[in-house]
Amino acid sequence: MRHHAILFDIDGTLLNSTPAFSEIMLQSCQQMDWPTPPDDMMRQLMTFRRDPIEMLFGELSQSEYKQRQTQLHETAQMLWKPLFDDLARPFDDAIDVLNQFQNRGFRLGIVTDSNHEIVQHIIGQPGCPEMDVIITRDESGVRKPDPKPMLLALEGIGLEADSVIYIGDNPGDVEAGAAVGMAVIGITTGPSCRQDLEQAGAVAVVDSLTELVDLISLSPAVISGSLTGGLGVAADFTSTGGVKPWITKVLGQPAFPGTINLTCSAATAAVVKRHRNDPSLRKQVLAGGGLFCDAHFHSVTLSLPEKNLHTSALLMWPEVPEYPGTKLELICCIGVRDQWQIADGQCLQISYIAHTETD
Numbered sequence: 001m002r003h004h005a006i007l008f009d010i011d012g013t014l015l016n017s018t019p020a021f022s023e024i025m026l027q028s029c030q031q032m033d034w035p036t037p038p039d040d041m042m043r044q045l046m047t048f049r050r051d052p053i054e055m056l057f058g059e060l061s062q063s064e065y066k067q068r069q070t071q072l073h074e075t076a077q078m079l080w081k082p083l084f085d086d087l088a089r090p091f092d093d094a095i096d097v098l099n100q101f102q103n104r105g106f107r108l109g110i111v112t113d114s115n116h117e118i119v120q121h122i123i124g125q126p127g128c129p130e131m132d133v134i135i136t137r138d139e140s141g142v143r144k145p146d147p148k149p150m151l152l153a154l155e156g157i158g159l160e161a162d163s164v165i166y167i168g169d170n171p172g173d174v175e176a177g178a179a180v181g182m183a184v185i186g187i188t189t190g191p192s193c194r195q196d197l198e199q200a201g202a203v204a205v206v207d208s209l210t211e212l213v214d215l216i217s218l219s220p221a222v223i224s225g226s227l228t229g230g231l232g233v234a235a236d237f238t239s240t241g242g243v244k245p246w247i248t249k250v251l252g253q254p255a256f257p258g259t260i261n262l263t264c265s266a267a268t269a270a271v272v273k274r275h276r277n278d279p280s281l282r283k284q285v286l287a288g289g290g291l292f293c294d295a296h297f298h299s300v301t302l303s304l305p306e307k308n309l310h311t312s313a314l315l316m317w318p319e320v321p322e323y324p325g326t327k328l329e330l331i332c333c334i335g336v337r338d339q340w341q342i343a344d345g346q347c348l349q350i351s352y353i354a355h356t357e358t359d
Helices: 018-032 041-046 052-057 062-087 094-104 116-123 148-157 171-179 194-200 210-215 234-238 243-251 266-275 336-340
Strands: 005-008 107-111 133-135 164-168 183-187 204-206 222-228 260-263 283-286 295-304 309-318 327-332 347-352
Touching: 005 148, 018 041, 018 062, 041 052, 052 062, 094 107, 094 210, 107 116, 107 148, 107 266, 116 133, 133 148, 148 164, 148 171, 164 171, 171 183, 171 194, 183 194, 194 204, 204 210, 222 266, 243 283, 243 295, 243 309, 295 327, 309 347
Parallel strands: 005 107, 005 164, 107 133, 164 183, 183 204
Antiparallel strands: 222 260, 222 347, 260 327, 283 295, 295 309, 295 347, 309 327
């Protein structure tokens, strides 16, 4: 499975919090002298979305239901923090797996029905990588399977749904991700079982976070930027005696003199930065030899999707510290502006090309 970003649920996925929630519910019932919750309470609540009051008392009048609902909320609020802090722990492999994915170039995020205080139990751990997006109930105002949290995450991470995968432990996670076009992998570390997740539509089900490492591969990114003017000096570089034949060899055909420039968003720049050293992508390095700076080049396809126009190109990165991350400079086979009849501001798409067995 090849994607650009991975979003994670928190409870039951990255954080082993099911024992904490079970104990909070048990002690709440004991304090109020209520019936003892069933052993499969968390599966009933999370998988089948049963109401806890209905589960314990059956059908009640509206006034009695509201009274018991208020009692449960107030009692659980008094108990939850010390119990949660004592019992909830990241799964043993959570931080290591997050780092493995970030080191491969994936963008990472969290989408949860919990609040930021619970998210801190993961992102506050030593060695936890920085998340590119975090959506909690504080941001969305709704709970999964409502797709709103997923839509907010896609907006925040700057990618389309079909390039993002979601990892969750209950059917609501699967349904919310699928509703916006994400592939969702279920994980059995929460209260839901494999059958629950498969029936909900998970594309795969794993029993641990570690299993994800071999299951998900980084896709060659597809990024976009707006055509902008350059300094007009690149033609000297691309026409230099040793450079011109090298570019022709790497590109597979003669290049149009000079370069074109795109300006991308900060979110896209973050994706590009992570792919600069991605070993799965086709990349060439050109040493400057004292005449110019070293540079590396990714083989890409430049496209104008709305007109179904494409050309082979090289995405160039001069090795200079001050080179702006939001600038995308490309060497193309054609004079894009004239042949495609486009001007500054036109949005173009860049597709990285992966290594093949013959490279």
